[in-house]
Amino acid sequence: MPRMPELPEVETIVRKYAPLLEGRRIVGFASRWAKNCSPSAAAVRRAIVGRTIQRLSRRAKYIVMQLDDGGSLLVHLRMSGRLEWAQRSNAKPKHVRAVWDLAGGGRLLFCDARKFGRISFTRSLEAATAGLGIEPLNGEFTARVLARELERRARQLKPLLLDQSIVAGLGNIYVDEALFRAGxxxxxxxxxxxxxxxxxxxxxxxxxxxxxxxxNGTTIDWIYPSGTMQNYLRVYGRTGEPCRRCGTPIVALRVAQRGTHICPVCQKVGKSREPRRPAKSMMP
Ligand SMILES: [Zn+2]
Known part of the structure; x- marks a missing residue:
C-alpha cells in the first residue's frame, strides 16, 4: 500500500531538487493528465513558461516552486507521485503526468501511477497556503503554542496531529513515532x-x-526510494515485534480510520490521570 510522503520526505525531495532547479528558466510545460493541474493545464503553461524558478521550498507536504514574477507552483505528491530528473536523451520513465523543460536541456518529470498528485498555480502563495497550520520545525512552534492548540480542543491526539490545519506536515508514520517517543x-x-x-x-x-x-525520509515502497528512516522506526510497521524500550510486542489498532501502532505498555490512555480512588466510605 503506497503511502503519502510526509514532511521529512518532501523536505528531502526539495533539498535534492533545489540545486537543479533554482535559477533555471522554464521553457516548456506539458501535462499528460489534465485533471492534475489547477486551474487548468493550459493556464499553468501560460503562467510558468518563460519564468525563472527563483526558489524551491516546502510548505507542509507541498513542494513550492517560487517564480521570478511572484507566482508559485504547488506540487502535492499525494499517494504515488514522485519527481524525476532527466536529460532530454534519457529513456522515459513510466507514468509521466507532467514535464517541465528547462533552459539548458534539463527536464523535470512528475510521475504518478495512481494520478492523485496535484499541480496548482497561484499568484498568492500566502492566500493559497492560508489554511495550513504551523510548521513544526519553525521557531514559532513552541511547547506553549502546542499547548494552546491542544487545550482548546477535546480531540484524540492522533487525528488532531494529522489535521494539516493545526500542525502541518505530519502524517501517519511520524505521528505514531512522536506519540511513542512522548509515551x-x-x-x-x-x-x-x-x-x-x-x-x-x-x-x-x-x-x-x-x-x-x-x-532522508522513510522508504516503505518503491515510490519514495532514498531514505533509511524505516530502519529506525520504533512502532510504525512493527506490529508483533518487541518494543525497543520494554520488549512488549507492538500492537496495531485503528484510530480515526488510520492504521496505528503503539506499545501497549509504554503508551497508556490518560497515563497521567489515574482514575481517582473511590472515597473510603464507598469501599466495601
Ligand atoms: Zn514498550
Missing amino acids: LHPTTRSNELERPQIARLHRAIRQVLREGIRR
Whole structure:
C-alpha cells in the first residue's frame, strides 16, 4: 500500500531538487493528465513558461516552486507521485503526468501511477497556503503554542496531529513515532494532557521530524526510494515485534480510520490521570 510522503520526505525531495532547479528558466510545460493541474493545464503553461524558478521550498507536504514574477507552483505528491530528473536523451520513465523543460536541456518529470498528485498555480502563495497550520520545525512552534492548540480542543491526539490545519506536515508514520517517543496513547484527549506531557510531545515531534530529514525520509515502497528512516522506526510497521524500550510486542489498532501502532505498555490512555480512588466510605 503506497503511502503519502510526509514532511521529512518532501523536505528531502526539495533539498535534492533545489540545486537543479533554482535559477533555471522554464521553457516548456506539458501535462499528460489534465485533471492534475489547477486551474487548468493550459493556464499553468501560460503562467510558468518563460519564468525563472527563483526558489524551491516546502510548505507542509507541498513542494513550492517560487517564480521570478511572484507566482508559485504547488506540487502535492499525494499517494504515488514522485519527481524525476532527466536529460532530454534519457529513456522515459513510466507514468509521466507532467514535464517541465528547462533552459539548458534539463527536464523535470512528475510521475504518478495512481494520478492523485496535484499541480496548482497561484499568484498568492500566502492566500493559497492560508489554511495550513504551523510548521513544526519553525521557531514559532513552541511547547506553549502546542499547548494552546491542544487545550482548546477535546480531540484524540492522533487525528488532531494529522489535521494539516493545526500542525502541518505530519502524517501517519511520524505521528505514531512522536506519540511513542512522548509515551502518549493516540486516543488520549488533547485537553487532558498536563504541561510536562505537552512539553514531551513537542520535543518528540521535532526530534522525530529532524531524524527523518537526517535519514532522508522513510522508504516503505518503491515510490519514495532514498531514505533509511524505516530502519529506525520504533512502532510504525512493527506490529508483533518487541518494543525497543520494554520488549512488549507492538500492537496495531485503528484510530480515526488510520492504521496505528503503539506499545501497549509504554503508551497508556490518560497515563497521567489515574482514575481517582473511590472515597473510603464507598469501599466495601
Ligand atoms: Zn514498550
